[in-house]
Amino acid sequence: MRAFAEDQNGGDSQIEQVSPESALCLLEDAKPKHQHISELASSQNSCGMAWLLLSLCKKDKLHLPLQALDLTRCKLSPSKLFFLLDTLPECVEKLTLGKAAVRGKALPRLRDFLQRLEKGGQGQRDNTDRDPLSSLSLNGKGKEKEDEGGSSGVPCLKSLRFSAGSLKAADMAQIFPVIPSTVESLTLTGNFIDEKGADSLASFLRPPHAIALRTLILDRTGLTPKTLGIVCGALRGPNAWRPRIQTLSLEGNKLGGFKGLAGLCDWLRNSVLSFLRHLRLTRCIEGEASGVQMLAEVLMAGKVKSLEALDLQESFIGDGAAVLLGGALNVSCLPQMKHLDLRGGGVGEFGAKALISALASPDRPPLRSLHMILEGVTEEDAQSLGALNLQGVSGSLKVSLKGNAAVSFLTEVKKAPVGGAVCSGGRGPGAGRSLELEVKGSGSYETDGKVLSAFAGALRMGRLAGLKEFSATGLKSGLAKERRGLWEVLKCVPLPILSGLILIDVGLTDDDAAVLGEIVNSSRLSGLQILDLSENRELGKGGVEKLMNSVSKSERGLPFLEVLSLGKTKGGEGVGALGSILCRGKLPTIVSLGLESSGLDDSGMGVLGGAVRQGKLSRLRSLFLSQNRFGGGGGGG
Structure with missing residues (x-):
């Protein structure tokens, strides 16, 4: 390898020979990661260096931790981009493509590239001509090493992601059929799927295309009840193909109520997704609980016993659905359930009762994380909630309580074992559980005073170390003694996540504000x-x-x-x-x-x-x- 040497005047006076061994040692010592190579490959000014690194890895002359390549921000022309992609070494398993690899003249090249990956290298560029990199080797025997079986195969692609906005719905019909059957994870987040796109995706889910597919991410793809129904219709019928999908994410798609989840629930009911482990429905359902209620019925019937994680954050759940979810929270229906997120809306008195009862049962699933928002909790259920032992379960609880319900909850929290209370700080698996507590005035001086005293007592005993937010509204004003007691506790009790x-x-009053200022001055808040x-x-x-x-x-x-x-x-x-x-x-x-x-x-x-x-x-x-x-x-x- 040659390099320019500068003369004393700063000009290029001669060309000196640099040994291949020195060049390779320099590259290996730099230890570039896949993020660095992705950045190099995205620019006209540095793509040559990316090609060099990829070529050396492909010829097994340079060993780098190169499992992924992200071309989201790539601005190369189609010819340069796919010249670079044809150089990918076998170790690359994850590929992210942006607009430059998908749009316009790049589309037919992308199809050819994906087809070559599927065929295991057929149609690759003829490598019989001597390559300028063939002489590079740490031991100086590059050609002999290649002759002895040096790797020149194509990657076995396992993860394919199209960056947000890179994929046009009209192009999906051309791309989905040529996605390699080795792909285990397909991510289409932020790419709009219309009816034709849904048809193309439905076809992709049929064999032989999706035989290895384990993860399907369709977040914020504009799916509607109709388009999701088209996708789900691909695998309908008693003899339909059963994909081995383990993770399905539909986050951010406005699916409404009953109709939106009908196709998905039909899949689950008929064991089309019998291997499903993770289901994410974050921000999917607004103002209609019937969809979640249908899902809860399927879960309660024990149709998805493989499910380990269910995410309904910011989706409307409703009281009726929460009651059914409570009925499903046992080892006979959901024996593998470990992660449950119910931070949706509409869980009132009856739903809270069912969920709290299920969590208090010895037959509850082996939960590791739990997130809930509960409203309208009665005094009896608040007492049960405060008494829950959630040792080994991390997560969060947001609960709104009024009067005696708040007193009962806080009284039980004070009795809870260290590390087992519903609001427990700390680190490590299951150690962190945050609490957002809202207490509302009861209209009674005596009861409101008890609420403040119980809250101060729980703080003093260290049972609210995970307190994230405290909200008190409409308490009686004549409780100066109880407020002073609370301020004294706040002066000395650390609340690290408040x-x-x-x-x-x-x-x-002004006196309260002055004491609050003292607490701030001590950096407690x-x-x-x-x-x-x-x-x-x-x-x-x-x-x-x-x-x-x-x-x-x-x-x-x-x-x-x-x-x-x-x-x-x-x-x-x-x-x-x-x-x-x-x-x-x-x-x-x-x-x-x-x-x-x-x-x-x-x-x-x-x-x-x-x-x-x-x-x-x-x-x-x-x-x-x-x-x-x-x-x-x-x-x-």
């Missing part, structure tokens, strides 16, 4: 992202100034705070202190600021205007200023 503190209409103190009518200028002065004096301030609300208080009168800490950079991430009906005047508007001019509110997206008494000149321009 990101939301929402205290709306709970009777906070430095991780807060949401601080909502709205609708506390006794919170005024003095309290806000003391709170903000404490933030200013603290070492870290509130570096992650995104939402601050002082609406419907008298806190707008103390906005001068808020402006001061904004200008000092103590609230660098604020996105939403609520000062509606807070007594804000022209002077306060001038302070906010100054913060804007200094660029201290550059991230602000929402500013609420209605029902204040400032005039037209307060903002100061």
Whole structure:
């Protein structure tokens, strides 16, 4: 191999010979990873180096951990791109293609390339001519090594992903039929599938194309009840082909209710997906529970015993479906279930009862992670929820409780064994369970006081180490003693993941705000992202100034705070202190600021205007200023 050597004047004076061994040692010492080679291959200026590395790997003269190649951002011409792809070594198993490999003149070349992969190398470029790389070898015997059987085969492609927006629906009919039968994972995320595309995908799922397919990712592909029905119709009938798909993801497709999941449930009911282990239906169902209810009926009938993970996050579940899911949560119906995400909507009293009962049963599946959102939980069920032993199960719980239900829940949490409570911090498998707890006022001084005392007690005993958000709304105002008890606990108990503190209409006064400031000053609440103190009518200028002065004096301030609300208080009168800490950079991430009906005047508007001019509110997206008494000149321009 040759290299230019510079003369003393900086010019190229001669060409010196560099040994092949030295060149290879340099490349191997650099240890480029597949991410680096993917980046090199994506640019006109560096694709030659990518070709060199791929060629050396293909000829077994360079050994790199090259299992994947990502050409999402590739801007090469079709001729250069496929010249590069023809050089892929056998070790490449995962391939991601962008627009440059799919659109226009690249499409027929892509078809040829995929067909060559399927045929195991037939049609490859004739390699009988002497290759300029043939002399390169660490032992100086490159040609002899190749003659002895050096590898020159094509990759056995196992994973194929088309980057978002790269694949046109009209081109799917040309691409799907030539996808190699070795592919185990196909990802079409972000590529719109219309009816013709659904027909093409349905054809692909029939043998011999999908005989190795284990993972099918169809996230955000615009699937509708009709197009999903077309896909599912491909494998209908008693003698239909049964693919060995283990992971199916439909995240972000608006499938509606009953009709949207009808085809999928038909697949499951008739054991078409008898090997299914992971099913993701995140953000698929909005406002209609019938689809999830149909799915729950199939699960309850024991038709998908292989299922290990079910994700219904942000999909509407509903009370009736939750009742059926509770009935399915046992080892006879779902013996392999390990990961369950029920952070959807509409789970009320009856659904919560069924789920809590199932989780308390000794026959529950071997769960490792669990996420739930529960509303309308009764006092009896709240007690059972607080008593759950979830040792070894990670996850999250968001629950809304009122009055005695909150007291019962927190009382049982205090009794829970360390590491077994529904809200347990810590690290390691099953150690982290976060809690978002909302408590609502009962209308009774005595009951609301018990809620605050029980909450403080659970904190003191370390049973709420995983508290992520605490929200209290509408508690009686005459509970100064109970609030002081809570503040004292917060001063000394670490809450490492607490990101939301929402205290709306709970009777906070200036004294409470001052103590809250002391807690902030001790860096106990430095991780807060949401601080909502709205609708506390006794919170005024003095309290806000003391709170903000404490933030200013603290070492870290509130570096992650995104939402601050002082609406419907008298806190707008103390906005001068808020402006001061904004200008000092103590609230660098604020996105939403609520000062509606807070007594804000022209002077306060001038302070906010100054913060804007200094660029201290550059991230602000929402500013609420209605029902204040400032005039037209307060903002100061």
